[in-house]
Amino acid sequence: MSKIIYTKVDEAPALATYSFLPIIKAFTKSSGIEMVTKDISLAGRILANFPENLKEEQKIGDALAELGDMTQDPNANIIKLPNISASIPQLKAAIAELQSKGYNVPNYDESEEITSRYAKILGSAVNPVLREGNSDRRAPGAVKNYAKKNPHRMGTWSKDSKTNVAHMDADDFYGSEVSTTLATEDNFQIKFVSSNGEEKVLKDSLPLEAGEVIDATKMSAKALQEFYQKSIDEAKQKDVLLSLHLKATMMKVSDPIMFGFAVKVFFKDLIEKHGALFDELGVNFNNGLGDLYSKLDSIDADKKAEIEADIAAIYEKQPRLAMVNSAKGITNLHVPSDVIIDASMPAMIKGGGKMWNAEDKEEDTLAMIPDRCYATTYQAVIEDCKENGALDPTTMGTVPNVGLMAKKAEEYGSHDKTFQAQTDGKFVVTNKAGETVFTLDADKGDIFRMCQAKDAPIKDWVKLAVTRAKLSDTPAIFWLDENRAHDAELIKKVNTYLKDHDTTGLDISIMSPLDATKKSLERMRKGLDTISVTGNVLRDYNTDLFPILELGTSAKMLSIVPLMKGGGLFETGAGGSAPKHVQQFVEESYLRWDSLGEFMALAASFEHLANTQNNEKARVLANTLDKATGTFLENDKSPSRKLGSVDNRGSHFYLAMYWAQELAAQNDDTDLAAEFAPIAKAMAENEDKINSELVANHGKPSDIGGYYLPDDEKASQAMRPSSTLNSIIG
């Protein structure tokens, strides 16, 4: 029996799973493949971490830890759907839902010990555990061709658009970075020495391997706040919306602090007036303005009204904020996880440089991206669009990505080495011999962080880049900035490791992210493809940016993580868990989640199984699924966004029908052909009936019995409303 792990996650992809997984199970049963689910949902991870609070029958195992171990097994074959990377407000909401369902899990801030246990669940806690390999994300040919023939809507860009990115000019992470490559293994210690000489060890032991690149940097709180003030003034003066784009989920320590500073600068007058009360209430603006709102109900009505009036007065005076939900008055500064840079900047660029104002109308915006490491790439795209107009999905080239991701590379592995200065002083990093490696002076409030990138992953990343360039016969650009300390170290390694490969005939270059953006766009406009070979952050950013422009969504990406130990991790698409889709499903029983990412990941997973475990039936499943996905695209059976037509569930039906037809038609495995012929026939004969059963509830509310922990029975019923289809599958 070969095992494929299919992850149980949250929100829209979790709903889609209720419909799609039974189909996968039915199609793989006779091929010696067992589909095993592992619960890595936010609710599941909370339950797994507090067994002592639960009744025996409520306890579940720690699936994430099991999967983490599994990545080290050469036989690992894991299909990973997107999960919630929880901000504190999301985590608290999930805890409250679990408690309301009789799970006695503790409150987030019950005690310091509890909060620190919850820290393990917070933010991007899943992906870094599973991603024990580098990242290969691309739009397969069939998907790209489909997008060219069926272009999505693009907003128009005009030359006089007032949209821009605002970033800092100094004293940010970019400007303060220092970096070194270790000649031998070592063990570092991080301490803070306050200006009165007091020493505090922040991290006692940081074991490092030979060849590892290690950096330290800081963000000045003073410069950051000055930047926010300057941007607020600029937005006001230019009469545009103001928006803030951070990654408070993956950068779960540094970015909420940066988010908090923005809220505090924007609402300065409010905090000056009511600061003492806010302290008393325990308001933490790092969780957004929403944290204040969540505490207002506990104070007396007059005071509450006064505060609300003061907030309204600030909105009058300040520039208009970009909105997340105009109807509900939710702004860009309400919740740090509502506007996540990788998805939000591309969505804005795709829409012609506009975000939504309080009247639900589109407007130009000043997008604040404080740190310069990556802000300039978005500005380059904006300038290109102003100059040349929106990109054209019918002709544009593609920008696949090869990303350095393994072993918690770079910024996305820095949480346990990120600290905020509690007083003025300096951060000091010493080695095992007690010598000082880095010293960074800091003022109270400054954010210090250290990032690492191990040698073996870097070597593997260079190899993957060369392999992709060769296989796809496409130029590859390493997006590395010689003026940035960390990148300068990487450039040395890239130049060394490229020599390990035969690169004759290949076009491989190294450019700063800014130049690489310009070059890739110039080629893209000519219909030419360019591989972006990037570090971990740009992997994340580019694999939403380019797909969203090219395909309308990053959900259609093939997203493979060849695990360094030989296993395969197949991510589904490159985007997130689409919370808005759940809202729509609950309101009108229509799920517009596109499962194309799941279809492609599944085919890649079968193929991996065939190659590593000589399972020839898996190869037949892979080939037929690929063809079925092609037919699916040709016949345009993705969720249409129109009530009464194909939604996520309908799209699964069509995929299943095409897949059964391909299985019935192939000659490589006669048993499979015989098994699936009647299934294909039954599906085709009942197409109309199944469709009418699938759309019967469109427009009416549906009950899934929860948000973070849906009721399996209810959700399954809602996602499998066609008894005809269910009985064929059964």
Ligand SMILES: NC(=O)C1=CN([C@@H]2O[C@H](COP(=O)(O)OP(=O)(O)OC[C@H]3O[C@@H](n4cnc5c(N)ncnc54)[C@H](OP(=O)(O)O)[C@@H]3O)[C@@H](O)[C@H]2O)C=CC1
């Ligand atoms: N790999 C992972 O585990 C990832 C997890 N996340 C998590 O997802 C949550 C939401 O993050 P957010 O930044 O809003 O990003 P999302 O990608 O979830 O949402 C952005 C928008 O992308 C579109 N979209 C995404 N996936 C699909 C799909 N399969 N079919 C159709 N449209 C899709 C939707 O746009 P529209 O409604 O306009 O169609 C959606 O509203 C967070 O908790 C975040 O941490 C985020 C990224 C990756």
Ligand SMILES: O=C(O)CCC(=O)C(=O)O
């Ligand atoms: O892990 C996360 O929080 C998000 C991951 C993500 O955005 C990505 O991998 O593209």
Ligand SMILES: [Mg+2]
């Ligand atoms: Mg991303």
